Amino acid sequence: MNHRYSTFVKTINLIVDYICLNVGMVAAYQIEGRESIFWMYNKNYLPVVLLFNLTWLLSANITGLYQHVLHKDSIKTFSHVIKTYLIFISLICVIIIVNSTNTYLITRDFLFSSSTFFGVLLAxxxxxxxxxRRSDRARLNDSRSVIIVGCGRIGKDLQAFFQKYTNQGYKVAGFFDDDPDAVDNKEMYLGPVDDCIKYVLDxxxxxxxxxxxxxxxxxxxKLIVDADKNMIRFKFVPEYYNYGIKPVFVQSFGHIPVISVRAEPLENMLNRxxxxxxxxxxxxxxxIFFFSWLFPILAILIKLESRGPVFFKQLRSGRENEPFMCFKFRSMKVNNDSDKKQATRGDSRVTKIGAFMRRTSIDELPQxxxxLIGNMSVVGPRPHMLSHTEQYASLIxxxxxxxFLKPGITGWAQVNGLRGETPYTELMAKRIEYDVxxxxxxxxxxxxxxxxxxxxxxAKGEENAF
Known part of the structure; x- marks a missing residue:
């Protein structure tokens, strides 16, 4: 369970941060001597408001600023705030450089003033x-006394979890079980199951x-009925816990609860x-803005260095394991091993222009x-060769x-350094862990x-990009 107040505190943090941001912008705008500071009356100011607010949301998501706001210590809290603030300023500067400043009226004075006001207010x-939080943390922790009915493996593991993660706010008073010997710590044994409700009330x-x-x-x-009659919250831990499955998504078909092995947000049509x-x-x-002018340059360089087509086409495993033709700029000399052998560090098949494209991931642009066709997504698990799918499916x-997902041009595993050659099954297993x-x-x-x-x-370069 999450804290009773965790979502509330997270929301308050988010709202006040946005108030600080927008107050800082209004103050900076007023200093510049604008005639109107009201967004609804100023069509030039509204894009600036949207830009700054959306960029702060993206920056906070990158750093995880609003995660565990009740439990981060002071140093970690301010560390995350500073990281988020710096990423926010950096992104704004990048956007200003890429776009014309005349479009959004973001002057240097406005950027400096608004970021300074915002930084001070935020701090x-x-x-x-x-x-x-320090003065009210005990109350915010919302500590609750609970008892566990049944002292089998599940009950003991549940107690161990509450003892390890005290921030969950649960304190176990003891166990009720018809077998007193099942409870290792006799001080925690409270009696048979039938005495449970009376103990809870007393x-x-x-x-x-x-x-x-x-x-x-x-x-x-009987316990459920008695708990309902006496307004006692009752929670049931199902037996399938024994199979090591994480309960993360529950649906109700009438009065029948159905628990999925895992949540899949992209099964929701709106998310898709x-x-x-x-x-x-x-x-x-x-x-339109990158491939259109890069294509002729790369095509000429690829052709000049080695014979063969500009594009490399290969069947890869797609969604529902349906094969599809994946496109790339050709980065290797034409060879007979391309459908079964991964690129390795210092691979003699890789051309000079190919090495550059692979380091910068430009070779993926045709994907x-x-x-657009619909057999890939911008973000998702990287598509593997058919031979690798067949090989690793039996090993992992x-x-x-x-x-279950469309493969992606980039993915969670890749940005965490899990890209390139996988000479060991363990490396592929780690990549799959990130994909799942x-x-x-x-x-x-x-x-x-x-x-x-x-x-x-x-931009900074990756060790495993070769």
Whole structure:
């Protein structure tokens, strides 16, 4: 469980941060002597407001500023604030350089004044927040007394979890079980299951966690009924826990609860629509403003250095493991091993212009046409050769899960350094771990973060890009 107040505190932080940002902008705008500071009356100022606010949201998502706001210590809190602020200023400066400043009326004086006001207000607010949090943290922690019914492996693991993660706010008073010998610590044994409700009422216990097996269904049903009658919160831990499955997504079919093995945000039609719309818009932008003028230059250089086509085409594993033709700029000499052998460091097949393209990931540009066609996405698990899919599917248990998604030009594994050659099965298993995490945790902001990190890594250079 998350804190009762964690979402509230996170929301307050977000709102006040935006107030600081917009107050700083209004103050800077007023200093510049503008006639109107009201966004609704000033069509030139509105784009600036949207730009700054959206950029702050992206920056905060990149650094995880609003995660665990109740538990970060002071140093870590201010460290994240400073990182977010610097990324925010950097992104604004990059946008100003790329776009004409006349479009948004972002002058140097306005940028300096607004960022200074915002920085000061933000620092004061975070200091005030830390002081308030320190004085009220005990109350905000919302500590709750609970008892656990059933002292099998699940019950003991649940107690161990509460003891390890005290920030969850649960304090276990003890166990109820019909077998006293099941409880290792006799001081934690509170009695048989039938005495559970009376103990809860007499000792102001907040919640009951039931870990009894399904075979004890009659006792479970009685506990639920008695808990409802006495306004006691009752939580049931299902037996499938024993199979090591993480319960992350529950659906109700009538009165029947169905628990999925994992959450898949992109199974939601709205999420798929948002991702597809972004794929189309972003791909058109890259093709029109980058590919259009880079293509003839790279085509000439590729042709001058070695014989063969400009584009390299290869069948790769796509969504639902359907093969599709993946496009790249050819970065190697024409060879017979391209469909089965990965590129290695110092690979003699890689041309000089090919080495440059691979280091900067420019060789992937033609895949934006794959994105437009619909067999790839801008962000997703990287598509593998068919031979590798066949090889690793039998070696790595969760390998095929990556094919629930469209493959991507870049991905969560790649921005975390897991790219290039995979000479060991363990390296591929680690890559799959990141791919599955992306499958379970997709969000539009996560995609934006991955794209930003991809550009950043390409600019600074990557050790495994060869």
């Amino acid at each position: 004061v607010w975070k200091l005030l927040f830390l002081i308030l 000792n102001s216990i907040n919640e009951i966690f039931c870990t009894l097996p399904v075979s004890e269904s009659s006792k479970i049903e 629509f948002i991702k597809r719309l972004f794929d189309i818009v972003f791909s058109l932008f890259i093709i 934006f046409f794959n994105v 248990d969760k390998y095929m899960l990556r094919h 995490w992306y499958l379970e945790n997709w969000s539009f902001l996560l995609d934006l973060k991955i794209i930003f990190l991809t550009v950043w890594n390409s």
